[in-house]
Structures are given as structure tokens and as C-alpha cells.
Amino acid sequence: MSMPFHYRFFLVTTITCALLVAAPIFTVFLHAMARTELIFHFYNTLLPTYIINTILLIIGVMLGTGSIGVGTAWLVTMCRFPGRCIMEWALVLPLAAPAYVLAYTYANFLEHAGPVQEILRQIFYLGPRDYWFPEIRSLGGVIAMLTITLFPYVYLLARAAFLEQSVCVIEVSRTLGQTPVQTFIRIALPLARPAIAAGIALALMETLADYGTVSYFGVQTFTTGVYLAVFSFGDIVAAAQLATGLLIFVIIVIAIERFSRGRQRFDHTTNTYRTLPIFALTKMKAAGAFTACAIPVFVGFLLPTILLIHMATTNGHKLFAIRYITMTINSITLAGITSLIAVLMSLLLAYTNRLSKDCATNLLTKIAALGYAVPSSVIAIGILIPVSIFDRCVDDATRHILGLSTGLLISGSIATLVYAYLVRFLAVSLHTTEAGLTKITPNMDQAAQVLGHSPKSILKRVHLPMLRSSLLTATLIVFVDVMKELPATMILRPFNFNTLAVQTHNLAADERLTQAATPALIILVVGLLPVILLSWHISKSRI
Incomplete structure (x- = not known):
């Protein structure tokens, strides 16, 4: 037929x-299977740096986006505190700013000739070499820029997973005497793990693909190597071989998450949704929750926007x-x-x-x-x-x-x-x-x-x-x-x-x-x- x-x-x-x-x-x-002499030059000079920096970048962004994204998602979903309704949508705003835009903005704001260090020197009467200040143009700076722009990927998927969780398991956990923190660690976090892993994977894909931030901060990764091979050396084969190495990193990231999950499955036993139980926080805890949500919004969106408007x-x-x-x-x-x-x-x-x-x-x-x-x-x-x-x-x-x-x-x-x-x-x-x-x-x-x-x-x-x-x-x-x-x-x-x-x-x-x-x-x-x-x-x- x-x-x-x-x-x-x-x-x-x-x-x-x-x-x-x-x-x-x-x-x-x-x-990438073709032969080129340039790749041996990379192998003897820059390739070890590419590998080390890429691994450290993955680990740093994974820890940063995971902790901020999951923590803020749980707070706005399950806790009641002043400003929660605003933070629900405000925590997504850093996603609108590319990491390289924040890199340029904070470099101008925090560098030696920038306003922050200039004010410190004036207040404490310091000379140019009389103090230590963290170097923004470094691997740590790249991790910070990528973290504050990419954590919304984890936040969005984690929050969606928390919203879809069954009320029954949470109520049973509370009935058995579990505190909100214990309920989060033992019940909510394992149930939301697939969504959290997907969010972190998205953030890591963007991290491995980033060029503007790492190149501006002078951090050598596989992405900068691909660009160098094409535009500085004009060697497409070497660029393809470096791109293959970058792709291998992507495959390893996905494989590690799948292997660690094993045969675990987390299914809903009901399609009926009821209003989630919201934990009312005391004044001190409510202030802490609001601060924990406000800092990523301020650092990832509000402050860069103000600085950009001022500069423009x-x-x-x-x-x-x-x-x-x-x-x-x-x-x-x-x-x-x-x-x-x-x-x-x-x-x-x-x-x-x-x-x-x-x-x-x-x-x-x-x-x-x-x-x-x-x-x-x-x-x-x-x-x-x-x-x-x-x-x-x-x-x-x-x-x-x-x-x-x-x-x-x-x-x-x-x-x-x-x-x-x-x-x-x-x-x-x-x-x-x-x-x-x-x-x-x-x-x-x-x-x-x-x-x-x-x-x-x-x-x-x-x-x-x-x-x-x-x-x-x-x-x-x-x-x-x-x-x-x-x-x-x-x-x-x-x-x-x-x-x-x-x-x-x-x-x-x-x-x-x-x-x-x-x-x-x-x-x-x-x-x-x-x-x-x-x-x-x-x-x-x-x-």
C-alpha cells in the first residue's frame, strides 16, 4: 500500500x-581527518591551555548556574516573602543580556582606571600599587560573567519542575516531620533532577560556544582557537580539528549527566494539580530570601543596564x-x-x-x-x-x-x-x-x-x-x-x-x-x- x-x-x-x-x-x-602542520604547533603550545581552561570553565559555570538557578527557583516557588511576585519574572531578565555585553560593561566598571577602583583610591588614599583588587579579565571573570547571564536557563526549568511536582509527596514529607530544607534536599531536588540537568546542560552548551567573553578577557579556549586558526592562519583543517575537540567536550558533558542518572526515572502519578503549600518565612529569613533573589537580578541585569545607559x-x-x-x-x-x-x-x-x-x-x-x-x-x-x-x-x-x-x-x-x-x-x-x-x-x-x-x-x-x-x-x-x-x-x-x-x-x-x-x-x-x-x-x- x-x-x-x-x-x-x-x-x-x-x-x-x-x-x-x-x-x-x-x-x-x-x-578533521586530514593532515595539517598547524595542529602540531597548537599541540605543543596552546592545546594544553585550551583543555585546562575549558574544563575549569565548565566546572565553574556548572556550579554557579546550578546553585543560583535551583536555589532561587525553590525560593520563589515554595516560599512566601515580600517581593516574591516581582522576583518570579525578574530572575529571568539576565537572560536578555549576552555574556560578552556584561563582560565589556564590567570591565569598564571594575578595571584599574574604572570608577570602583578610583573611588577606593580616593577614600583610602591609596597609590596604584598599594592594594590588591580581583582581576576581572581572568578565567574567574569569565566564569562570573557566564554564570550571571546563564543561570536563568536552570532557574526556568527548575521552577517549571517544582511547579509540576505533586503536592502529595511534599505533604507526606512534611507529615513525617521533615523541615522545608530536608524536603527540598530529599524530595524536591531528586524529582526535579532531569529538568535541572537539562538547564545546566543548556548553560554549558552556551559556555562552550562563547567567544566574545573569553576572547575579550584573554582566556584561551577551544572557541578562540577555532577563530585563530581561521582568521590568523587561514587553516580550515586545523580549525576543523579544534572544532572536533570542542565537540568532544560537548559529548562528554552530555554523556556524564546521562551516565550519572543511570536508569532512574521520575514520573508523576497524577495529572491533578492543587495549589502548592507555600512556606511562610520569618522576617529574617524573608529578608535573606529576597536578598538571595535580588543579588543575581541586580548584578546580572539592573547594574549593567544602568552602566550601559550612562555610557551610551x-x-x-x-x-x-x-x-x-x-x-x-x-x-x-x-x-x-x-x-x-x-x-x-x-x-x-x-x-x-x-x-x-x-x-x-x-x-x-x-x-x-x-x-x-x-x-x-x-x-x-x-x-x-x-x-x-x-x-x-x-x-x-x-x-x-x-x-x-x-x-x-x-x-x-x-x-x-x-x-x-x-x-x-x-x-x-x-x-x-x-x-x-x-x-x-x-x-x-x-x-x-x-x-x-x-x-x-x-x-x-x-x-x-x-x-x-x-x-x-x-x-x-x-x-x-x-x-x-x-x-x-x-x-x-x-x-x-x-x-x-x-x-x-x-x-x-x-x-x-x-x-x-x-x-x-x-x-x-x-x-x-x-x-x-x-x-x-x-x-x-x-x-
């Missing part, structure tokens, strides 16, 4: 998306200058095109998986979602290699046949940049869309089929109206992720084509930090809408 046309269409779309996402990753692996309005570039209008249009165009295509692809992928429900389609969907676990610098190298080969072949052929040079046809084009964004961020849109589809009962599909509707008609008339919220959320998240993306943009952008992220990095790299405040502030403002919407959506998840 032949497969219906609509099913073939959705299946072919899924296979195409999976191949497009997997192609750059497989390209990196294949090219005093010595920064004009906000409405022609070049910034052009860069804003470039950034919004790339983000808009990518987010729309990503949402369309994720909708087709998720719906195909819903229709077929077989292992092969499920595997293809997971392959299509693989890109988010791969740093954008790796993806950029995987795209740059075949595109460069294609352009060279076409140029050689036209030179030989027509005596003309075609130059670069695809390399350095908007199309390659959008392709890299899609590979990187398709998973974000896909997971959000799948979450929306799981809330639609299959009985609706069956009822529509009985009434004679095709899968295409069911998608259009039944699912799309019910998925508006999820699709809008996915669009906004991908939009702001593309606005913040730096490594892939630096490697693949067209000549003389700048985005806000690239302009911020270039100005900061030239130590023009006050001028970098203008594009950084625009990125920060644009990122507010999706994170506030996401926080509101989670807060309503138990209603």
Missing part, C-alpha cells in the same frame, strides 16, 4: 531538515546614527528571516513526528535538534568548508571554460549566515513547538480524520490556532538568540556587513567600551520581550 501524499510530504521535509542540520557536523568530522548617554555613539540604524536593520532582518524559517521547519518536524510515531521519524527529529548541542563556531566551520570548495570549483571551471572569474558566489553571503543560525537554533524552536503539540489531545486529530480532514487540513484548522502562543514564543526566542549570536556571524558574515553583535565586539576589542555601550544597549532592550513572555508563560503553567 502506497504512502499518502501528505504523509510523504511531511516525511521528506523531516529527512531534508535532518540532513541539513547534520551536514555541517559531519563535514567537520571528515575534514555620556560618551557613547548617537543611538539614531545612520550606521546604527543600518546595523539594527541588518540584525533584525537576519533574526526575522531565521526565526520565521525555524518556526516553520519546527512545525513541520514536530507534526511529522506526531503523525508517524515511529522510531525512524523520531530519530530524524532528534538529529534535526542536534545543532543546539554544537557550538556555533563548529557549525560555521562545517558550513565554510563545503561552501569554499564549491566556490573554488565554480571559479576554476569558469576560468578554464570562459576565462572569467566568478569570485565568491555563496561564501560570505546572507544565505550561509541564515543557514548557520538555523542549524544552531532550530532545536530551540522545535522543543517549544513540540511542547505545545503535546498539550493537544490526539482525540482531536482522530475526530478531524473521521470528519474527512487530511493531515494538512488538520494542521491548518485544528493545531495552528491552538499553537499560536507556542509558535510566538518560539519565534521570539530564536529572534533574540540570533540578535545575540557572535561566533558564527564573525566567521560567515558578508564583507562590510555588520550586525549589532559584531559592532559591539569590534568596539570593545579596540577598548572603545563607552562607544560599544550603544549597540550593546540595543541588544539588551530587544532581548527583554521574549524573556518576560517566557517567564509569564511558566508562571501560568499550573493554572
